[in-house]
Amino acid sequence: MSATLHSIAGSRSFRVLWLLHELGEPVEVVPYQIMDGSLQQEGFKAISPARRVPALEIDGRVLIESGATVQYLCETRKGHDLMPPVHADERADWLQWLHYAETLGGGIQNLNMQHLFLPKPEMRSLTVMGIETKRLAIALKGVEKALSDGRDYLLPTGFSAADVMMGFTLTSARRYVRFEGFPHLTAYQARLEARPAYSAAQVAEGPQQFYTQDFYELPEG
CATH class of the missing domain: 1.20.1050.10 (Glutathione S-transferase Yfyf (Class Pi); Chain A, domain 2)
Structure with missing residues (x-):
């Protein structure tokens, strides 16, 4: 099952989308507009309490901070070298x-x-x-x-x-x-x-x- 990324083009959402492509993870992008009120819709409020993007639905959870999302993806996906091991000098x-x-x-x-x-x-x-x-x-x-x-x-x-x-x-x-x-x-x-x-x-x-x-x-x- 692919992930779903709630995104505004040109926002911090790009970090998550780019990393998913580096990892070869399938993702569906749900686009929003910055000024049209779409972030205030009830459905999105339930996904992102701060009403901001990115919001990534993956692994039965929702991640709403780009830095935390990047780290989570690196820690839960295997077969990549995008994060040094926990005890590595780097x-x-x-x-x-x-x-x-x-x-x-x-x-x-x-x-x-x-x-x-x-x-x-x-x-x-x-x-x-x-x-x-x-x-x-x-x-x-x-x-x-x-x-x-x-x-x-x-x-x-x-x-x-x-x-x-x-x-x-x-x-x-x-x-x-x-x-x-x-x-x-x-x-x-x-x-x-x-x-x-x-x-x-x-x-x-x-x-x-x-x-x-x-x-x-x-x-x-």
């Missing part, structure tokens, strides 16, 4: 990067709210936008530094689910921070996007719904 690094992706994700979410979802310019805060953009750039420098030793992925041993978590985040981060000063991040993102499972997940998800511009400049004060 396990702590894997967990660290898995959750560092959400350090970036929190800033991106705040910038999305300011740039995309507050309907009137007077509702936005130039101070918040400036602070969050700077914080995002600082957090990205941490990833850039880790990749500067010549490694292709976050772990020296190769591609893992931590890269799945991070890869989606970088795609969104580039809307707010220019990557010209991040050569290792730029090459890393290109490697991730070249993976067949990444491309397959993009097709399954459909066009992203959030961004109408490639890059969002900070408004002039």
Whole structure:
């Protein structure tokens, strides 16, 4: 029986969808829209108490946090090398990067709210936008530094689910921070996007719904 992923194209749902494709797990995607009220339907409320995606129905349960879902899938599926063993030296690094992706994700979410979802310019805060953009750039420098030793992925041993978590985040981060000063991040993102499972997940998800511009400049004060 295939899993069911409740998803909004371009959201954190992509992490889960991409990982399912890396694992070769069949999945049915149920699409939602960000602003049409579909997340407020009674049926979805019963699935996701926070009324947010992703929500993955799998193994007789529902998982509603992307990081927890990624870790659960790695722990319950066999025949892959997307997670170091519990007692491996890299396990702590894997967990660290898995959750560092959400350090970036929190800033991106705040910038999305300011740039995309507050309907009137007077509702936005130039101070918040400036602070969050700077914080995002600082957090990205941490990833850039880790990749500067010549490694292709976050772990020296190769591609893992931590890269799945991070890869989606970088795609969104580039809307707010220019990557010209991040050569290792730029090459890393290109490697991730070249993976067949990444491309397959993009097709399954459909066009992203959030961004109408490639890059969002900070408004002039």
